[in-house]
Amino acid sequence: MITEIKEKELEKKLNGFSFEEIGDDHLYTGLKTPMKLDAFKLSDEEKKEKISHLFSEIMDVIGLDLTDDSLKGTPKRVAKMYIDEIFSGLNPANKPKVALFENKYQYNQMLVDKNITFYSNCEHHFVPIIGKAHVAYISSGKVIGLSKLNRIVQYYAKRPQVQERLTNQIAEELKIILNTEDIAVIIDAKHLCVSSRGIKDDTSTTVTSYFGGKFQDQAKIAELQNTLNY
Numbered sequence: 001m002i003t004e005i006k007e008k009e010l011e012k013k014l015n016g017f018s019f020e021e022i023g024d025d026h027l028y029t030g031l032k033t034p035m036k037l038d039a040f041k042l043s044d045e046e047k048k049e050k051i052s053h054l055f056s057e058i059m060d061v062i063g064l065d066l067t068d069d070s071l072k073g074t075p076k077r078v079a080k081m082y083i084d085e086i087f088s089g090l091n092p093a094n095k096p097k098v099a100l101f102e103n104k105y106q107y108n109q110m111l112v113d114k115n116i117t118f119y120s121n122c123e124h125h126f127v128p129i130i131g132k133a134h135v136a137y138i139s140s141g142k143v144i145g146l147s148k149l150n151r152i153v154q155y156y157a158k159r160p161q162v163q164e165r166l167t168n169q170i171a172e173e174l175k176i177i178l179n180t181e182d183i184a185v186i187i188d189a190k191h192l193c194v195s196s197r198g199i200k201d202d203t204s205t206t207v208t209s210y211f212g213g214k215f216q217d218q219a220k221i222a223e224l225q226n227t228l229n230y
Contacts, residue, residue: 030165033090044084048076052078055079059075090159094158098145099148100143100177101145107139111143112224114134117132118130125197127193129157136183136227139178167187168185171184171210180213181213187208190205191206
């Protein structure tokens with residue numbers, strides 16, 4: 001009863017939107033991933049142990065037989081997957097190390113790294129987001145190794161996400177690293193929270209974009225779009 005009262009009070013603060021509506025419509029999201037102040041109080045191994053125990057309880061509640069040979073190792077596998085793989089981007093220690101190089105070729109046009117495949121997870125339902133990211137920048141005097149663009153995308157994708165936030169997090173990180181506003185990020189992704197539940201639309205995808213600096217010019221946007229359509 002107390003929980004229901006608190007939820008109703010919070011929903012009033014959210015202008016009458018329910019938690020389900022907020023989850024489905026991507027409302028009230030910020031640039032930073034919502035994290036507790038003591039998010040890293042536990043070590044990775046301690047987190048895995050705790051997640052394994054809690055996931056065992058979930059499996060038990062839904063009626064699965066944890067003594068079955070196929071299921072008894074599942075809680076530990078899920079815990080390892082959460083910490084070491086699909087949510088590893090939550091830990092700043094996993095942030096990719098980036099080295100910059102002088103733009104000795106004097107290449108001053110846009111550089112585009114397209115079709116970067118990524119796998120993320122919707123923070124509202126914890127089901128996959130599968131998509132491709134296209135990243136472009138114009139050098140301000142420094143260049144970055146191509147594989148690092150992929151690693152930056154993967155780092156921010158490997159956490160519970162909202163696509164709008166993911167797009168902006170990648171862009172803001174590249175602006176800082178490359179010391180330029182001339183950054184563009186386009187993401188085209190399929191959300192399993194849309195295709196496997198709810199409306200169950202298996203054909204639609206979601207496209208988000210960030211255009212900074214020179215990429216705000218319509219001619220430059222058109223040039224980028226033509227490049228992506230090659």
